Amino acid sequence: MTQEQRDKYEVVIGLEVHAQLLTKTKAYSSDINAYGAAPNTHTSPITLGHPGTLPVMNKKSIEYAIKLGIALNCKIENHQYFARKNYFYPDLPKGYQITQDKTPICTDGFINLKSKEGEPTRIGITRIHMEEDAGKSIHDVDVYDTLVDLNRAGTPLLEIVTEPDMRNSQEAHQYLSEIRKLVRYLEICDGNMEEGSMRCDANVSVRLKGQKELGTKVEVKNMNSIRNVQKAIEFEISRQIEVLESGGTLSQETRGFDALNGSTLSMRSKEAANDYRYFPEPDLQPLFVDENQINAVKAEMPPLPDDLYNKYTKDLKLSDYDAQNITETKAIALYFEDLISLTTNYKSAANWIMGDVKSYLNEKGISIESLPIKPEALAELIALIDQGKVSSTIASQKIFPEMLSTNEASAKIAERMNLIQVSDESDLNEFIEKVISENPSEAVRFKNGEQQLIGFLMGKLMRISRGKADPKIANALLRQKLNDA
Numbered sequence: 001m002t003q004e005q006r007d008k009y010e011v012v013i014g015l016e017v018h019a020q021l022l023t024k025t026k027a028y029s030s031d032i033n034a035y036g037a038a039p040n041t042h043t044s045p046i047t048l049g050h051p052g053t054l055p056v057m058n059k060k061s062i063e064y065a066i067k068l069g070i071a072l073n074c075k076i077e078n079h080q081y082f083a084r085k086n087y088f089y090p091d092l093p094k095g096y097q098i099t100q101d102k103t104p105i106c107t108d109g110f111i112n113l114k115s116k117e118g119e120p121t122r123i124g125i126t127r128i129h130m131e132e133d134a135g136k137s138i139h140d141v142d143v144y145d146t147l148v149d150l151n152r153a154g155t156p157l158l159e160i161v162t163e164p165d166m167r168n169s170q171e172a173h174q175y176l177s178e179i180r181k182l183v184r185y186l187e188i189c190d191g192n193m194e195e196g197s198m199r200c201d202a203n204v205s206v207r208l209k210g211q212k213e214l215g216t217k218v219e220v221k222n223m224n225s226i227r228n229v230q231k232a233i234e235f236e237i238s239r240q241i242e243v244l245e246s247g248g249t250l251s252q253e254t255r256g257f258d259a260l261n262g263s264t265l266s267m268r269s270k271e272a273a274n275d276y277r278y279f280p281e282p283d284l285q286p287l288f289v290d291e292n293q294i295n296a297v298k299a300e301m302p303p304l305p306d307d308l309y310n311k312y313t314k315d316l317k318l319s320d321y322d323a324q325n326i327t328e329t330k331a332i333a334l335y336f337e338d339l340i341s342l343t344t345n346y347k348s349a350a351n352w353i354m355g356d357v358k359s360y361l362n363e364k365g366i367s368i369e370s371l372p373i374k375p376e377a378l379a380e381l382i383a384l385i386d387q388g389k390v391s392s393t394i395a396s397q398k399i400f401p402e403m404l405s406t407n408e409a410s411a412k413i414a415e416r417m418n419l420i421q422v423s424d425e426s427d428l429n430e431f432i433e434k435v436i437s438e439n440p441s442e443a444v445r446f447k448n449g450e451q452q453l454i455g456f457l458m459g460k461l462m463r464i465s466r467g468k469a470d471p472k473i474a475n476a477l478l479r480q481k482l483n484d485a
Protein backbone atom coordinates (compact mmCIF):
# COMPACT_ATOMS: atom_id res chain seq x y z
CA MET A 1 0.00 0.00 0.00
CA THR A 2 1.41 3.36 -0.97
CA GLN A 3 1.11 6.49 1.14
CA GLU A 4 -1.05 7.94 -1.62
CA GLN A 5 -3.51 5.05 -1.31
CA ARG A 6 -3.47 5.36 2.48
CA ASP A 7 -4.27 9.05 2.26
CA LYS A 8 -7.46 8.42 0.28
CA TYR A 9 -9.12 6.82 3.30
CA GLU A 10 -10.46 7.87 6.64
CA VAL A 11 -10.28 5.39 9.51
CA VAL A 12 -13.25 4.83 11.86
CA ILE A 13 -12.89 3.03 15.19
CA GLY A 14 -15.35 2.16 17.97
CA LEU A 15 -14.25 0.24 21.06
CA GLU A 16 -16.05 -2.16 23.37
CA VAL A 17 -14.35 -2.61 26.74
CA HIS A 18 -15.20 -5.24 29.32
CA ALA A 19 -14.16 -4.35 32.84
CA GLN A 20 -14.23 -7.01 35.55
CA LEU A 21 -15.53 -5.48 38.76
CA LEU A 22 -13.67 -5.70 42.05
CA THR A 23 -16.72 -6.71 44.07
CA LYS A 24 -16.31 -9.22 46.90
CA THR A 25 -18.95 -11.53 45.48
CA LYS A 26 -20.27 -12.43 42.05
CA ALA A 27 -22.88 -10.57 39.98
CA TYR A 28 -25.90 -12.67 40.94
CA SER A 29 -24.69 -14.94 43.74
CA SER A 30 -22.73 -14.82 46.99
CA ASP A 31 -19.84 -16.82 45.55
CA ILE A 32 -16.48 -15.16 46.13
CA ASN A 33 -15.22 -13.11 43.21
CA ALA A 34 -11.46 -13.58 43.33
CA TYR A 35 -8.74 -14.32 40.83
CA GLY A 36 -6.28 -17.14 41.35
CA ALA A 37 -8.14 -19.52 43.70
CA ALA A 38 -7.94 -23.30 43.20
CA PRO A 39 -10.15 -24.21 40.19
CA ASN A 40 -13.89 -24.67 40.78
CA THR A 41 -13.86 -23.62 44.43
CA HIS A 42 -16.13 -20.56 44.06
CA THR A 43 -18.98 -22.50 42.53
CA SER A 44 -22.25 -22.65 44.41
CA PRO A 45 -25.35 -24.22 42.76
CA ILE A 46 -26.21 -20.78 41.30
CA THR A 47 -22.88 -20.56 39.50
CA LEU A 48 -23.30 -24.16 38.40
CA GLY A 49 -26.71 -23.32 36.94
CA HIS A 50 -28.64 -25.95 38.84
CA PRO A 51 -32.36 -25.93 38.08
CA GLY A 52 -34.41 -24.16 40.69
CA THR A 53 -31.65 -21.82 41.86
CA LEU A 54 -32.34 -18.10 41.72
CA PRO A 55 -30.01 -15.19 40.99
CA VAL A 56 -29.85 -12.21 43.37
CA MET A 57 -28.55 -8.85 42.19
CA ASN A 58 -25.22 -7.66 43.69
CA LYS A 59 -25.81 -4.10 44.94
CA LYS A 60 -22.15 -3.17 44.76
CA SER A 61 -21.97 -3.75 41.03
CA ILE A 62 -24.86 -1.30 40.54
CA GLU A 63 -22.96 1.28 42.61
CA TYR A 64 -19.79 0.69 40.57
CA ALA A 65 -21.70 1.06 37.30
CA ILE A 66 -23.17 4.37 38.49
CA LYS A 67 -19.69 5.57 39.53
CA LEU A 68 -18.26 4.91 36.12
CA GLY A 69 -21.34 6.42 34.47
CA ILE A 70 -20.89 9.64 36.43
CA ALA A 71 -17.17 9.75 35.63
CA LEU A 72 -17.96 9.31 31.93
CA ASN A 73 -20.63 12.03 31.92
CA CYS A 74 -23.43 9.56 31.23
CA LYS A 75 -27.14 9.74 31.85
CA ILE A 76 -28.02 7.18 34.54
CA GLU A 77 -31.21 5.39 33.57
CA ASN A 78 -33.82 5.01 36.32
CA HIS A 79 -35.65 1.94 35.06
CA GLN A 80 -33.88 -1.15 33.87
CA TYR A 81 -34.42 -4.85 33.49
CA PHE A 82 -32.15 -7.75 32.72
CA ALA A 83 -32.24 -10.11 29.77
CA ARG A 84 -31.10 -13.60 28.97
CA LYS A 85 -28.65 -13.94 26.13
CA ASN A 86 -28.97 -17.56 25.05
CA TYR A 87 -26.01 -19.41 23.64
CA PHE A 88 -24.07 -22.62 24.06
CA TYR A 89 -21.47 -21.49 26.54
CA PRO A 90 -19.23 -24.43 27.45
CA ASP A 91 -18.11 -22.52 30.55
CA LEU A 92 -21.41 -20.94 31.64
CA PRO A 93 -23.54 -23.89 32.71
CA LYS A 94 -26.88 -22.03 32.73
CA GLY A 95 -26.73 -21.83 28.93
CA TYR A 96 -27.39 -18.11 28.93
CA GLN A 97 -25.74 -14.93 30.13
CA ILE A 98 -27.71 -12.45 32.25
CA THR A 99 -27.06 -9.05 30.69
CA GLN A 100 -28.68 -5.67 30.13
CA ASP A 101 -29.71 -5.75 26.51
CA LYS A 102 -32.29 -3.04 25.84
CA THR A 103 -31.83 -1.03 29.04
CA PRO A 104 -28.18 -0.25 29.79
CA ILE A 105 -27.71 1.46 33.16
CA CYS A 106 -25.67 4.35 31.66
CA THR A 107 -26.13 6.02 28.28
CA ASP A 108 -25.05 8.99 26.24
CA GLY A 109 -21.77 9.98 27.88
CA PHE A 110 -18.41 11.16 26.66
CA ILE A 111 -14.72 11.33 27.49
CA ASN A 112 -12.30 14.02 26.35
CA LEU A 113 -8.92 12.97 25.03
CA LYS A 114 -6.29 15.67 25.48
CA SER A 115 -4.48 16.69 22.34
CA LYS A 116 -1.28 18.65 21.89
CA GLU A 117 -2.95 20.97 19.39
CA GLY A 118 -5.23 22.33 22.09
CA GLU A 119 -8.89 21.37 21.67
CA PRO A 120 -9.51 17.92 23.18
CA THR A 121 -11.06 15.16 21.07
CA ARG A 122 -14.45 14.11 22.41
CA ILE A 123 -15.29 10.41 22.22
CA GLY A 124 -18.97 9.57 22.73
CA ILE A 125 -19.90 6.77 25.14
CA THR A 126 -22.93 5.02 23.71
CA ARG A 127 -23.70 2.86 26.71
CA ILE A 128 -22.43 1.05 29.78
CA HIS A 129 -24.27 -2.08 30.81
CA MET A 130 -23.92 -4.71 33.50
CA GLU A 131 -23.49 -8.39 32.73
CA GLU A 132 -21.73 -11.52 33.95
CA ASP A 133 -18.57 -13.21 32.75
CA ALA A 134 -18.28 -16.84 31.65
CA GLY A 135 -15.85 -19.31 33.20
CA LYS A 136 -12.58 -20.33 31.59
CA SER A 137 -11.96 -23.18 29.19
CA ILE A 138 -8.33 -24.22 29.31
CA HIS A 139 -7.13 -26.00 26.20
CA ASP A 140 -3.39 -26.11 26.68
CA VAL A 141 -2.86 -27.93 29.98
CA ASP A 142 -4.13 -31.40 29.14
CA VAL A 143 -3.20 -33.06 25.85
CA TYR A 144 -6.58 -34.72 25.28
CA ASP A 145 -9.15 -32.79 27.27
CA THR A 146 -10.33 -29.25 27.70
CA LEU A 147 -10.40 -28.25 31.35
CA VAL A 148 -13.09 -25.95 32.68
CA ASP A 149 -12.70 -23.61 35.65
CA LEU A 150 -15.97 -22.02 36.72
CA ASN A 151 -14.53 -19.63 39.32
CA ARG A 152 -14.90 -16.76 36.86
CA ALA A 153 -18.41 -17.78 35.77
CA GLY A 154 -20.86 -15.18 37.03
CA THR A 155 -18.33 -12.52 37.98
CA PRO A 156 -19.63 -9.00 37.33
CA LEU A 157 -18.60 -7.08 34.23
CA LEU A 158 -19.29 -3.64 32.88
CA GLU A 159 -19.31 -3.32 29.12
CA ILE A 160 -18.42 0.17 27.92
CA VAL A 161 -19.29 0.87 24.28
CA THR A 162 -18.12 3.96 22.38
CA GLU A 163 -19.55 5.70 19.37
CA PRO A 164 -17.49 5.18 16.19
CA ASP A 165 -15.63 8.41 17.03
CA MET A 166 -11.96 7.47 16.93
CA ARG A 167 -10.00 8.25 13.76
CA ASN A 168 -6.64 6.55 14.32
CA SER A 169 -5.00 3.88 16.44
CA GLN A 170 -3.28 6.48 18.59
CA GLU A 171 -6.67 7.75 19.78
CA ALA A 172 -7.70 4.18 20.60
CA HIS A 173 -4.53 3.83 22.66
CA GLN A 174 -5.24 7.09 24.44
CA TYR A 175 -8.89 6.18 25.07
CA LEU A 176 -7.95 2.84 26.63
CA SER A 177 -5.26 4.44 28.79
CA GLU A 178 -7.80 6.96 30.07
CA ILE A 179 -10.45 4.31 30.77
CA ARG A 180 -7.89 2.19 32.60
CA LYS A 181 -6.78 5.19 34.65
CA LEU A 182 -10.41 5.99 35.47
CA VAL A 183 -11.44 2.51 36.64
CA ARG A 184 -8.30 2.42 38.79
CA TYR A 185 -9.08 5.82 40.32
CA LEU A 186 -12.62 4.64 41.03
CA GLU A 187 -11.21 1.36 42.38
CA ILE A 188 -13.88 -0.62 40.54
CA CYS A 189 -11.55 -2.70 38.32
CA ASP A 190 -7.81 -3.36 38.42
CA GLY A 191 -7.50 -2.53 34.72
CA ASN A 192 -5.07 -5.36 34.11
CA MET A 193 -5.28 -6.26 30.40
CA GLU A 194 -2.53 -8.87 30.66
CA GLU A 195 -4.61 -10.87 33.14
CA GLY A 196 -7.81 -10.23 31.23
CA SER A 197 -9.58 -8.20 33.90
CA MET A 198 -9.93 -5.47 31.31
CA ARG A 199 -10.56 -6.60 27.73
CA CYS A 200 -11.12 -4.72 24.52
CA ASP A 201 -12.80 -5.51 21.20
CA ALA A 202 -11.88 -3.07 18.47
CA ASN A 203 -14.33 -2.28 15.65
CA VAL A 204 -12.44 -0.94 12.66
CA SER A 205 -13.55 0.29 9.25
CA VAL A 206 -12.24 2.59 6.53
CA ARG A 207 -14.08 4.83 4.09
CA LEU A 208 -13.05 7.17 1.31
CA LYS A 209 -12.45 10.67 2.65
CA GLY A 210 -15.61 12.73 2.25
CA GLN A 211 -17.86 9.66 2.14
CA LYS A 212 -20.81 9.89 4.53
CA GLU A 213 -21.74 6.27 5.13
CA LEU A 214 -19.55 4.19 7.39
CA GLY A 215 -17.51 1.44 5.80
CA THR A 216 -17.94 -2.25 6.56
CA LYS A 217 -16.61 -2.89 10.03
CA VAL A 218 -14.47 -5.71 11.31
CA GLU A 219 -14.40 -6.58 14.99
CA VAL A 220 -10.99 -7.61 16.34
CA LYS A 221 -10.61 -9.62 19.56
CA ASN A 222 -7.91 -11.19 21.72
CA MET A 223 -5.56 -8.31 22.40
CA ASN A 224 -3.95 -8.58 25.83
CA SER A 225 -2.42 -5.12 26.08
CA ILE A 226 -3.20 -1.59 25.00
CA ARG A 227 -0.16 -1.70 22.74
CA ASN A 228 -1.54 -4.78 21.01
CA VAL A 229 -4.91 -3.12 20.46
CA GLN A 230 -3.06 -0.38 18.64
CA LYS A 231 -1.06 -2.90 16.61
CA ALA A 232 -4.18 -4.88 15.68
CA ILE A 233 -5.90 -1.70 14.49
CA GLU A 234 -2.88 -0.69 12.41
CA PHE A 235 -2.82 -4.12 10.79
CA GLU A 236 -6.56 -3.96 10.05
CA ILE A 237 -6.30 -0.51 8.50
CA SER A 238 -3.61 -1.67 6.07
CA ARG A 239 -5.38 -4.93 5.32
CA GLN A 240 -8.72 -3.25 4.61
CA ILE A 241 -7.26 -0.55 2.38
CA GLU A 242 -5.26 -3.16 0.47
CA VAL A 243 -8.40 -5.23 -0.14
CA LEU A 244 -10.34 -2.20 -1.36
CA GLU A 245 -7.49 -0.85 -3.48
CA SER A 246 -7.06 -4.18 -5.22
CA GLY A 247 -10.74 -4.10 -6.19
CA GLY A 248 -12.02 -6.45 -3.50
CA THR A 249 -14.84 -6.00 -1.01
CA LEU A 250 -14.80 -6.37 2.76
CA SER A 251 -17.17 -8.55 4.68
CA GLN A 252 -18.41 -7.91 8.17
CA GLU A 253 -16.60 -10.39 10.35
CA THR A 254 -14.92 -11.07 13.66
CA ARG A 255 -11.16 -11.49 13.54
CA GLY A 256 -8.66 -12.57 16.17
CA PHE A 257 -5.33 -10.86 16.79
CA ASP A 258 -2.23 -13.02 16.57
CA ALA A 259 0.35 -11.29 18.74
CA LEU A 260 3.23 -13.39 17.39
CA ASN A 261 2.76 -12.18 13.81
CA GLY A 262 1.06 -8.88 14.61
CA SER A 263 -1.74 -9.88 12.22
CA THR A 264 -5.47 -10.61 12.41
CA LEU A 265 -7.20 -13.81 11.28
CA SER A 266 -10.83 -14.42 10.47
CA MET A 267 -12.77 -16.18 13.27
CA ARG A 268 -16.36 -15.96 12.05
CA SER A 269 -18.36 -14.05 9.49
CA LYS A 270 -21.57 -12.05 9.83
CA GLU A 271 -23.52 -14.80 8.02
CA ALA A 272 -22.71 -17.11 10.88
CA ALA A 273 -23.80 -14.50 13.43
CA ASN A 274 -25.59 -15.88 16.43
CA ASP A 275 -29.20 -15.21 17.22
CA TYR A 276 -29.12 -14.92 20.97
CA ARG A 277 -32.93 -14.99 21.44
CA TYR A 278 -32.81 -12.28 24.06
CA PHE A 279 -35.79 -12.17 26.39
CA PRO A 280 -36.39 -10.52 29.78
CA GLU A 281 -34.83 -12.41 32.68
CA PRO A 282 -37.81 -13.65 34.70
CA ASP A 283 -35.82 -14.46 37.85
CA LEU A 284 -34.47 -10.95 38.54
CA GLN A 285 -36.65 -8.03 39.46
CA PRO A 286 -36.47 -4.96 37.25
CA LEU A 287 -34.00 -2.47 38.65
CA PHE A 288 -35.01 0.96 39.81
CA VAL A 289 -32.26 3.48 40.48
CA ASP A 290 -33.50 6.67 42.10
CA GLU A 291 -31.93 10.11 42.39
CA ASN A 292 -31.05 9.59 46.06
CA GLN A 293 -28.97 6.60 45.15
CA ILE A 294 -27.22 8.49 42.36
CA ASN A 295 -26.55 11.45 44.67
CA ALA A 296 -25.17 9.14 47.35
CA VAL A 297 -22.70 7.72 44.84
CA LYS A 298 -21.82 11.24 43.65
CA ALA A 299 -21.03 12.28 47.21
CA GLU A 300 -18.60 9.37 47.53
CA MET A 301 -16.71 9.99 44.28
CA PRO A 302 -12.94 10.25 44.69
CA PRO A 303 -11.11 13.10 42.93
CA LEU A 304 -10.90 12.26 39.23
CA PRO A 305 -7.72 12.57 37.18
CA ASP A 306 -9.18 15.23 34.90
CA ASP A 307 -10.24 17.47 37.79
CA LEU A 308 -6.81 17.16 39.35
CA TYR A 309 -5.14 17.82 36.00
CA ASN A 310 -7.16 21.02 35.59
CA LYS A 311 -6.38 22.12 39.12
CA TYR A 312 -2.65 21.54 38.66
CA THR A 313 -2.38 23.28 35.31
CA LYS A 314 -4.80 26.16 35.99
CA ASP A 315 -4.45 26.89 39.73
CA LEU A 316 -0.95 25.63 40.48
CA LYS A 317 0.41 26.67 37.06
CA LEU A 318 2.24 23.38 36.57
CA SER A 319 3.06 22.27 33.04
CA ASP A 320 0.92 19.86 31.06
CA TYR A 321 3.73 17.31 31.38
CA ASP A 322 3.97 17.65 35.17
CA ALA A 323 0.20 17.48 35.64
CA GLN A 324 -0.16 14.39 33.45
CA ASN A 325 2.74 12.70 35.17
CA ILE A 326 1.42 13.32 38.69
CA THR A 327 -2.18 12.31 37.92
CA GLU A 328 -1.16 9.10 36.16
CA THR A 329 -1.81 7.04 39.28
CA LYS A 330 -4.23 7.87 42.03
CA ALA A 331 -1.90 7.01 44.92
CA ILE A 332 0.72 9.45 43.67
CA ALA A 333 -1.89 12.14 43.03
CA LEU A 334 -3.22 11.73 46.57
CA TYR A 335 0.29 11.95 48.03
CA PHE A 336 0.84 15.10 45.98
CA GLU A 337 -2.49 16.49 47.25
CA ASP A 338 -1.23 16.06 50.81
CA LEU A 339 2.11 17.56 49.93
CA ILE A 340 0.68 20.73 48.39
CA SER A 341 -1.43 21.30 51.47
CA LEU A 342 1.88 21.62 53.34
CA THR A 343 3.98 23.69 50.93
CA THR A 344 3.24 26.38 48.38
CA ASN A 345 6.32 25.61 46.31
CA TYR A 346 4.26 23.49 43.91
CA LYS A 347 6.93 23.23 41.25
CA SER A 348 9.47 21.94 43.74
CA ALA A 349 6.88 19.50 45.15
CA ALA A 350 6.20 18.22 41.62
CA ASN A 351 9.92 17.88 40.88
CA TRP A 352 10.53 15.84 44.02
CA ILE A 353 7.67 13.47 43.15
CA MET A 354 8.65 13.06 39.52
CA GLY A 355 12.36 12.84 40.28
CA ASP A 356 13.78 11.37 43.49
CA VAL A 357 10.52 9.86 44.78
CA LYS A 358 9.56 8.07 41.56
CA SER A 359 13.08 6.78 40.94
CA TYR A 360 13.12 5.31 44.41
CA LEU A 361 9.70 3.69 43.92
CA ASN A 362 10.77 2.25 40.57
CA GLU A 363 14.05 1.00 41.91
CA LYS A 364 12.35 -0.75 44.83
CA GLY A 365 9.28 -1.79 42.84
CA ILE A 366 6.95 -0.40 45.49
CA SER A 367 4.02 1.99 45.43
CA ILE A 368 4.01 5.37 47.11
CA GLU A 369 1.92 4.09 50.01
CA SER A 370 5.04 2.25 51.16
CA LEU A 371 7.35 5.24 50.83
CA PRO A 372 9.00 5.74 54.24
CA ILE A 373 8.98 9.53 53.75
CA LYS A 374 5.56 10.98 54.51
CA PRO A 375 4.32 14.20 52.86
CA GLU A 376 5.00 16.18 56.07
CA ALA A 377 8.66 15.17 56.04
CA LEU A 378 9.08 15.95 52.35
CA ALA A 379 7.41 19.35 52.84
CA GLU A 380 9.94 20.08 55.60
CA LEU A 381 12.79 19.22 53.27
CA ILE A 382 11.37 21.53 50.60
CA ALA A 383 11.14 24.31 53.19
CA LEU A 384 14.73 23.69 54.25
CA ILE A 385 15.86 24.27 50.68
CA ASP A 386 13.61 27.29 50.21
CA GLN A 387 15.03 28.87 53.37
CA GLY A 388 18.51 28.48 51.91
CA LYS A 389 19.59 26.12 54.70
CA VAL A 390 20.63 23.35 52.34
CA SER A 391 21.24 23.28 48.61
CA SER A 392 18.92 21.23 46.45
CA THR A 393 21.88 19.14 45.30
CA ILE A 394 22.80 18.24 48.87
CA ALA A 395 19.13 17.63 49.66
CA SER A 396 18.84 15.18 46.80
CA GLN A 397 22.22 13.48 47.13
CA LYS A 398 22.65 13.31 50.88
CA ILE A 399 19.53 14.16 52.87
CA PHE A 400 16.81 12.38 50.89
CA PRO A 401 18.64 9.01 50.90
CA GLU A 402 19.33 9.40 54.62
CA MET A 403 15.65 10.14 55.28
CA LEU A 404 14.76 6.94 53.44
CA SER A 405 16.97 4.82 55.64
CA THR A 406 16.75 6.52 59.04
CA ASN A 407 13.32 8.16 58.98
CA GLU A 408 14.90 11.16 60.71
CA ALA A 409 13.69 14.71 60.08
CA SER A 410 15.58 16.51 57.33
CA ALA A 411 16.72 19.39 59.58
CA LYS A 412 18.19 16.93 62.08
CA ILE A 413 20.03 15.06 59.33
CA ALA A 414 21.38 18.30 57.89
CA GLU A 415 22.77 19.25 61.28
CA ARG A 416 24.06 15.84 62.25
CA MET A 417 25.85 15.37 58.93
CA ASN A 418 27.07 18.94 58.91
CA LEU A 419 25.31 19.80 55.66
CA ILE A 420 23.83 23.19 56.50
CA GLN A 421 24.57 25.55 53.67
CA VAL A 422 27.04 28.35 54.38
CA SER A 423 25.52 31.69 53.49
CA ASP A 424 27.20 33.75 56.16
CA GLU A 425 29.41 36.37 54.50
CA SER A 426 32.47 36.01 56.73
CA ASP A 427 32.42 32.21 56.37
CA LEU A 428 32.10 32.50 52.61
CA ASN A 429 34.96 35.00 52.51
CA GLU A 430 37.25 32.37 54.00
CA PHE A 431 36.47 30.05 51.08
CA ILE A 432 36.89 32.89 48.60
CA GLU A 433 40.29 33.90 49.92
CA LYS A 434 41.40 30.32 49.67
CA VAL A 435 40.19 30.07 46.07
CA ILE A 436 42.01 33.24 45.07
CA SER A 437 45.25 32.33 46.81
CA GLU A 438 45.27 28.84 45.28
CA ASN A 439 44.39 30.07 41.78
CA PRO A 440 46.13 33.41 41.43
CA SER A 441 46.57 33.43 37.67
CA GLU A 442 42.87 32.57 36.96
CA ALA A 443 41.85 35.32 39.36
CA VAL A 444 43.92 37.86 37.42
CA ARG A 445 42.68 36.64 34.06
CA PHE A 446 39.08 36.97 35.26
CA LYS A 447 39.69 40.53 36.32
CA ASN A 448 41.23 41.20 32.91
CA GLY A 449 38.03 40.19 31.18
CA GLU A 450 37.92 36.37 30.92
CA GLN A 451 34.43 36.23 32.43
CA GLN A 452 33.93 32.55 31.68
CA LEU A 453 36.55 31.65 34.32
CA ILE A 454 33.92 32.29 37.00
CA GLY A 455 32.65 28.76 36.36
CA PHE A 456 36.07 27.27 37.04
CA LEU A 457 36.58 29.36 40.17
CA MET A 458 33.08 28.59 41.50
CA GLY A 459 33.82 24.91 40.98
CA LYS A 460 36.91 25.27 43.15
CA LEU A 461 34.92 27.17 45.74
CA MET A 462 32.23 24.54 45.93
CA ARG A 463 34.88 21.86 46.32
CA ILE A 464 36.64 23.77 49.09
CA SER A 465 33.30 24.25 50.88
CA ARG A 466 32.47 20.57 50.29
CA GLY A 467 29.32 21.58 48.46
CA LYS A 468 28.00 23.63 51.34
CA ALA A 469 28.49 27.19 50.09
CA ASP A 470 25.25 28.91 49.10
CA PRO A 471 26.06 29.15 45.39
CA LYS A 472 24.08 32.33 44.71
CA ILE A 473 25.58 34.40 47.50
CA ALA A 474 29.04 32.89 47.04
CA ASN A 475 28.96 33.68 43.33
CA ALA A 476 28.12 37.34 43.93
CA LEU A 477 30.74 37.71 46.65
CA LEU A 478 33.40 35.98 44.56
CA ARG A 479 32.82 38.28 41.57
CA GLN A 480 32.99 41.30 43.82
CA LYS A 481 36.23 40.14 45.48
CA LEU A 482 37.87 39.31 42.14
CA ASN A 483 36.99 42.68 40.65
CA ASP A 484 38.14 44.55 43.75
CA ALA A 485 41.43 42.67 43.94
Ligand code: ADP
Binds near residue numbers: 163205217
Ligand atom coordinates in the same frame (compact mmCIF):
# COMPACT_ATOMS: atom_id res chain seq x y z
P1 ADP B 1 -22.98 -4.71 16.57
O1 ADP B 1 -24.44 -4.70 16.28
O2 ADP B 1 -22.17 -5.48 15.58
O3 ADP B 1 -22.68 -5.06 17.98
P2 ADP B 1 -22.92 -1.94 17.13
O4 ADP B 1 -23.62 -0.98 16.24
O5 ADP B 1 -23.57 -2.30 18.41
O6 ADP B 1 -22.53 -3.21 16.31
O7 ADP B 1 -21.50 -1.31 17.47
C1 ADP B 1 -20.53 -2.00 18.18
C2 ADP B 1 -19.30 -1.12 18.20
O8 ADP B 1 -18.82 -0.94 16.87
C3 ADP B 1 -19.51 0.28 18.74
O9 ADP B 1 -18.39 0.64 19.50
C4 ADP B 1 -19.61 1.13 17.50
O10 ADP B 1 -19.13 2.45 17.73
C5 ADP B 1 -18.67 0.42 16.56
N1 ADP B 1 -19.01 0.59 15.14
C6 ADP B 1 -20.22 0.47 14.56
N2 ADP B 1 -20.13 0.64 13.24
C7 ADP B 1 -18.82 0.86 12.96
C8 ADP B 1 -18.08 1.09 11.76
N3 ADP B 1 -18.65 1.10 10.57
N4 ADP B 1 -16.76 1.26 11.87
C9 ADP B 1 -16.14 1.22 13.06
N5 ADP B 1 -16.78 1.02 14.20
C10 ADP B 1 -18.10 0.83 14.17
Ligand code: MG
Ligand atom coordinates in the same frame (compact mmCIF):
# COMPACT_ATOMS: atom_id res chain seq x y z
MG1 MG C 1 -23.88 -4.19 19.61
